[in-house]
Structure formats: structure tokens, C-alpha cells
Amino acid sequence: VYNLTARPIIDSVLEGYNGTIFAYGQTGTGKTFTMEGVRAVPELRGIIPNSFAHIFGHIAKAEGDTRFLVRVSYLEIYNEEVRDLLGKDQTQRLE
Template sequence: MDEMRGTVQVTNPNAPSGEPPKSFTFDTVFAPGAKQTDVYNQTARPIVDAVIEGYNGTIFAYGQTGTGKTFTMEGVRSQPELRGIIPNSFAHIFGHIAKEQENVRFLVRVSYLEIYNEEVKDLLGKDQHSRLEVKERPDVGVYVKDLSAFVVNNADDMDRIMTLGNKNRSVGATNMNEQSSRSHAIFTITLERSDMGLDKEQHVRVGKLHMVDLAVSSLP
């Protein structure tokens, strides 16, 4: 790993003598000793900052079972230095809100849905047997009809709601991991920001942050 150049060199152990290693270049690479905070600050923090300012953003990890997706996204929540992108983003959002000026107010809501066998389920809904419809409107774009949303006041609220939704996810066996999820899940944080402008009027901006857990079975 060459973190300065953003390259990864891979050597084929069965290659003929003298064959050079293959080199791959990325926007950013992390060596095995990289810290969770380094990964968050370089990859996720700019996206969360943009959402706070009223833009939409999406974060997801891609890869096969056992490659570290869950550790990167969730980590070990009980140990601050090992927390992943999701708990770090929760803390980031409410840390920013706590430091904001008095004339800026936020309303934070969360929703959690699952796509399993081409059906959409509300992981936070009362009826876990109900299936929702995907709709589209010119003013809001694509949305899920009747998807529930809950107002949260702190990072602990977010964590509790996500844990509740995870218990409702569909789990099935795959060839690689008996407990791998066979579903896509999207945890959405909606931030409504109200600022008092120079014209003494309230100006509202809305940003959405989507945290996506992709099913392993869908990977090529």
C-alpha cells in the first residue's frame, strides 16, 4: 500500500521469476494499520458535512463476505477508537448541531427500509408483513409511500432505532456465510436546517444521508 500515491501493488506468488507486481491506483487507499477515524475523516466526513449544509449524500461499503464491510461501517461501538462510519456519523451530526449558532435550528428524522426479493419493507413499521410501494413525484422524485420516520434528539436515539430495525431484517444462507444478509438495507437520516437570513426570514434547507448495506448475493 502506498497511501501517498493512492496505489496498491499485488504480487502473484505463482508468477514466473522476474514478473513485476501489478499496480492499481485509487482516489484513496488505507494500509492495514489505518485507524477508523482516518477512514471516516477522509471518506465520510466531507459527505456528512455536505448533508448538514442541505445536500444529499450516500455512503456504502462494497465487497464480499469477510472483507471488512461491517467493521468499516459499524466497528465496535463500545470502544470509541474502533467505532465505524455509522456511529461516527451520528456523533458528527449532533456534535455539529450542538455547536451551531442560536439562530440555526435542526430537525433530524430517520427511516429504515429493506429491499428483499424485490419487495420493500419498513424495518421500523408496526406490521413487518406489510410491503411498501416505490413511487415518483415531480416535486420530490423517487420515494417510498407510507415509510415511517422518527424524530431523534441525539446519537443514542439513532443507535437505538437502527438496532431495532436490524432485528427485523431478513437473513438467509449464502454459499459464503450462513448468516449473511440476503437483503439491501437503507438507513436514511433527514436533516432539516432552518437559518435566519439577513432579511430576517427563516430559510429552510433539507439534506438526506443514506447509509446502504448491500446484499452479498447481489455482488458479481
């Protein structure tokens, strides 16, 4: 799934473009599993850990004084409420 869907986006991000990966669907259809996967099983890692591995692997190979800035957001929109899933309080609703 990662190589077919997200890798081209991450490749563009590594070229300096902005990228968004958006999972959409009904409750229980596998969005969270697709995005997060199973941490303990490398073959079952989701889009997020694969993306991070790809990005930080690229950074580790960079030569010279190249500087990088990596910013990510992980949001949930449910029942017309937005939550920051990387925030300290994931139950806090964003405006």
C-alpha cells in the same frame, strides 16, 4: 478511514446536501466492521457512529432557533434482497 472517506460527505450534509455512504464487497471483507466498528473502543468506532457524533456535535453547537431534521437509512442488499437494518424486524424483506 472516517476522515478520508465519510467526513467530506458529512460536511456536505451539514451544508444542506443529501449524502450517501455505501459499503460494497464480497462477504467477509469488513463492510460491517468498517461501518459499525467497535462501540466500546472510541478509536475503533466505525463510519456510522463517527457520522452521528459529527452530525449531532454540529447540531449541539448551533446557535439561535436553527432547526434540524436528521433522517437516516441503514439497508442491506444481500442475494438481491433488501432489508432495513434499523427496522423492528431485520429479517423482513423490503419490496
